[in-house]
Amino acid sequence: MQVTMTVNDVEVTREIEGRLLLVHFLRDVLGLTGTHWGCDTSNCGTCVVWLDGEPVKSCTVLAAMAGGHQVRTVEGLAKGAELDPIQQGFMQCHGLQCGFCTPGMMMTARALLDRNPDPSETEIREAISGQICRCTGYATIVRSVRWAAVAEAQAAAQVAETTESTEAGEIADAGQTAGAVA
Amino acid sequence: MQVPAPFEYERATSVDHAISLLERLGGTARLIAGGHSLLPMMKLRLANFDYLIDINDLHAELGYIETGPDEVRIGAMTRHRELLESAVLAAAFPIFADAERVIADPVVRNRGTLGGSLCQADPSEDLSAVCTTLDARCVIRGPGGAERVVSMEEFHVGPYETAVADGEILVEIRLPVRPGCGSAYAKVERRAGDWAVVSAGSAVWLDGGAIVDARVGLAAVGPNTTGIPEISAALRGQEPSESLFEQAGAIAARSCDPVTDQRGSADYKRHLAAELTRRTLRRAVERARS
Numbered sequence: 001m002q003v004t005m006t007v008n009d010v011e012v013t014r015e016i017e018g019r020l021l022l023v024h025f026l027r028d029v030l031g032l033t034g035t036h037w038g039c040d041t042s043n044c045g046t047c048v049v050w051l052d053g054e055p056v057k058s059c060t061v062l063a064a065m066a067g068g069h070q071v072r073t074v075e076g077l078a079k080g081a082e083l084d085p086i087q088q089g090f091m092q093c094h095g096l097q098c099g100f101c102t103p104g105m106m107m108t109a110r111a112l113l114d115r116n117p118d119p120s121e122t123e124i125r126e127a128i129s130g131q132i133c134r135c136t137g138y139a140t141i142v143r144s145v146r147w148a149a150v151a152e153a154q155a156a157a158q159v160a161e162t163t164e165s166t167e168a169g170e171i172a173d174a175g176q177t178a179g180a181v182a
Numbered sequence: 183m184q185v186p187a188p189f190e191y192e193r194a195t196s197v198d199h200a201i202s203l204l205e206r207l208g209g210t211a212r213l214i215a216g217g218h219s220l221l222p223m224m225k226l227r228l229a230n231f232d233y234l235i236d237i238n239d240l241h242a243e244l245g246y247i248e249t250g251p252d253e254v255r256i257g258a259m260t261r262h263r264e265l266l267e268s269a270v271l272a273a274a275f276p277i278f279a280d281a282e283r284v285i286a287d288p289v290v291r292n293r294g295t296l297g298g299s300l301c302q303a304d305p306s307e308d309l310s311a312v313c314t315t316l317d318a319r320c321v322i323r324g325p326g327g328a329e330r331v332v333s334m335e336e337f338h339v340g341p342y343e344t345a346v347a348d349g350e351i352l353v354e355i356r357l358p359v360r361p362g363c364g365s366a367y368a369k370v371e372r373r374a375g376d377w378a379v380v381s382a383g384s385a386v387w388l389d390g391g392a393i394v395d396a397r398v399g400l401a402a403v404g405p406n407t408t409g410i411p412e413i414s415a416a417l418r419g420q421e422p423s424e425s426l427f428e429q430a431g432a433i434a435a436r437s438c439d440p441v442t443d444q445r446g447s448a449d450y451k452r453h454l455a456a457e458l459t460r461r462t463l464r465r466a467v468e469r470a471r472s
Contacts, residue, residue: 130287
């Protein structure tokens with residue numbers, strides 16, 4: 001059968017078997033090996049990708065089921081050369097040891113921050129509770145996600161400040177103009 | 183690498199389309215919704231089908247929670263996460279949110295559905311226990327749009343076996359609404375997101391401080407999720423009290439049928455059935471009063 005889906009904003013069409021799983025489609029057919037494949041039974045969560053913006057375990061989704069839908073993998077997390085704050089957080093806080101669970105962890109973490117920009121430690125732990133880090137590195141993973149949340153909040157505050165000062169300047173300019181006219 | 187045996191993939195675009203595909207393909211076909219129970223079974227060759235009919239496109243048609251004066255209606259394609267996050271459902275039946283918090287994990291809950299959980303008919307399955315507790319009715323649609331409504335007792339024929347025949351599809355769950363209701367769910371599991379060692383759901387209906395009706399549903403202690411009418415009979419007309427909850431727990435322990443396995447001994451599971459029945463009844467009464 002033929003399947004067409006959009007992966008990281010690129011439309012792809014391939015001839016596949018009905019039984020092909022999404023994780024194998026991404027890795028073996030498209031060569032996107034950033035998505036890892038671990039337990040095969042939807043327990044470990046290393047294969048997490050987004051399907052229409054929601055994290056899913058791609059070892060338990062048929063590639064055919066993704067037909068007509070949007071898929072995003074860890075390769076589509078950065079914006080060009082600029083790393084996503086989640087990726088920066090994992091670098092800054094040593095959120096990885098062997099790196100095997102990292103792509104799935106980052107996809108889940110990104111989705112969490114998109115819905116909840118200021119998650120507590122408990123909320124972060126709950127979000128990644130279906131994903132296993134065998135290096136026992138959860139503490140630094142949680143710290144990495146918090147780092148990203150704080151970094152994004154600070155960036156947003158800076159943008160707001162700049163906009164505010166620009167607006168204030170414009171109002172002052174407008175006042176001067178009005179005064180000049182009067 | 184585990185992959186299912188070969189099958190043909192079909193995608194249904196509507197309930198009627200799904201039924202017409204089932205009619206044509208018969209027992210060689212199986213519906214797939216979230217797939218988090220079916221695909222692992224197919225990988226392990228515990229289940230094989232010639233055709234899988236993907237019904238995820240039916241979410242628009244069957245993904246809803248509607249509350250009315252007499253009943254709450256939930257579409258079979260409503261996903262776990264939607265059940266967990268529904269404020270109206272939490273207000274009417276907090277037992278749903280209790281259960282959803284301990285079903286698998288957030289990523290799996292993005293995909294899994296109410297109908298899929300019930301149709302899997304796993305004796306350890308949490309939403310089946312919830313629906314048993316709440317005396318749910320299951321709406322099954324067949325060829326020509328014919329619908330029949332069955333109770334949970336009738337719905338679960340045996341482990342992994344339901345009343346849904348070839349050419350039929352579970353479309354809706356109906357939960358009767360009665361005044362003075364409180365409900366709760368509790369589960370003991372070995373690790374986060376695991377199947378229950380034992381879990382229990384309770385619902386009580388109070389009027390003037392007395393229990394008008396009560397229902398308890400257990401999971402993982404028998405071939406199906408189990409409703410225990412003897413507890414309902416013992417609680418009706420009584421004032422809620424610790425000794426009454428203890429009595430209900432004792433009935434639960436001797437009325438269930440657990441087996442010794444890697445999750446625990448039968449004795450331990452009977453102990454859990456008693457304790458979880460007491461805890462959930464206590465919580466359900468608190469909620470009915472608040």
